[in-house]
Amino acid sequence: MVVLEGVTKKYDEFSIERLDLRIEKGEFFTLLGGSGCGKSTLLRVISGIEREFQGSIEIDSMDIRGRSTFETGLSMVFQDSLLLPNLSVEDNVAFGLKMKGVGKKERLTKARDALVELGLGGFEKRHPNDLSGGQKQRVAIARALVMEPKVLLMDEPFSALDEELRGKLQKLLKEIQRKYKSTILFVTHDRDEAFYLSDKIAVMDNGSIVQVDNPQKLYENPRDEFVARFLGINNIFKGKVSGGILRDDNFQVEVDEKTSEGRVVVALKAEDMRVVEEGAPESIGSSYFKGRVEDISFKSGFYHFILDIEGKKVEVVQNRVDFHIEVGQRVKVSYKKKNIIYIKREGLC
Numbered sequence: 001m002v003v004l005e006g007v008t009k010k011y012d013e014f015s016i017e018r019l020d021l022r023i024e025k026g027e028f029f030t031l032l033g034g035s036g037c038g039k040s041t042l043l044r045v046i047s048g049i050e051r052e053f054q055g056s057i058e059i060d061s062m063d064i065r066g067r068s069t070f071e072t073g074l075s076m077v078f079q080d081s082l083l084l085p086n087l088s089v090e091d092n093v094a095f096g097l098k099m100k101g102v103g104k105k106e107r108l109t110k111a112r113d114a115l116v117e118l119g120l121g122g123f124e125k126r127h128p129n130d131l132s133g134g135q136k137q138r139v140a141i142a143r144a145l146v147m148e149p150k151v152l153l154m155d156e157p158f159s160a161l162d163e164e165l166r167g168k169l170q171k172l173l174k175e176i177q178r179k180y181k182s183t184i185l186f187v188t189h190d191r192d193e194a195f196y197l198s199d200k201i202a203v204m205d206n207g208s209i210v211q212v213d214n215p216q217k218l219y220e221n222p223r224d225e226f227v228a229r230f231l232g233i234n235n236i237f238k239g240k241v242s243g244g245i246l247r248d249d250n251f252q253v254e255v256d257e258k259t260s261e262g263r264v265v266v267a268l269k270a271e272d273m274r275v276v277e278e279g280a281p282e283s284i285g286s287s288y289f290k291g292r293v294e295d296i297s298f299k300s301g302f303y304h305f306i307l308d309i310e311g312k313k314v315e316v317v318q319n320r321v322d323f324h325i326e327v328g329q330r331v332k333v334s335y336k337k338k339n340i341i342y343i344k345r346e347g348l349c
């Protein structure tokens, strides 16, 4: 288990302050955030690369301060594979074990097994320069895993790879993590990558952790507008509620009648709404916006609509449309009150 308490790291123009974090054994834990929010800094502090920090970091109850990665039992994989060009693939993988004093036979057996695990059987004698980017990154992962780390730290390991390869390596990593129940602390700015891989995600912004939860709970209950938008929930409505209606200028959303009166912020996911014909009969239990289609695109088997509703842009995603539809057309958008996510019920916003 990894426990961070009150971790503070200050640079001239950026700081992480009093950060607490807990990663369970066998957990795939991801730090997710935009560029410059401090993900890599935090990983470098945990790894021991950044030695100056305040607070405490414990791995399986061992205080990591001042200890080498051999002692703390951590391995790290970076965006760049950082392989030693003069060594063969198997010697690269076995290098850490050699430094640890493991005998030649044992370390080469372990290195070869790790390479097979990563689908690189037969590549043992090659040199890094004779490998593709994806293969190099697999060697880097093998090199980290062969050390049987207590925690594997990964800093955007797939971000330099093309989309198809990234998908393949994500799948491979997930399989290996499940098989060996490895504890992984992964850093990414890619929401889909985080959602696919992680047991738990910490969303970071400006040196702080804004919310930690499993992917589903995070998506169902973003705690603020930043998290909602970061997770791709862009239909956010802010206004004053009275009599079960949220009003923001001309825009109106029907909310739960029990919603307290006053200012609230709510969200509706694009996939929780549906574009229907302007004259379609209204069903009981559904609520409707009226607006105009501003854009239609078709991605990954889904229609993506941008609608203009009383001057507000609303996104809707759905897998089928039962009527002829084109840009500029007036339509209705149906939604259900039960799908409204309440981000902030009262107070200032």
Ligand SMILES: Nc1ncnc2c1ncn2[C@@H]1O[C@H](COP(=O)(O)OP(=O)(O)OP(=O)(O)O)[C@@H](O)[C@H]1O
Pocket (backbone or CB within 6 Å): 011, 012, 013, 014, 033, 034, 035, 036, 037, 038, 039, 040, 041, 042, 189
């Ligand atoms: N050694 C350093 N000295 C001073 N400032 C630094 C140092 N390292 C990082 N920073 C600053 O700290 C902030 C956070 O950087 P960090 O690399 O942790 O962000 P990140 O979330 O990993 O971003 P990215 O995804 O772009 O790598 C940035 O503003 C960066 O300029």
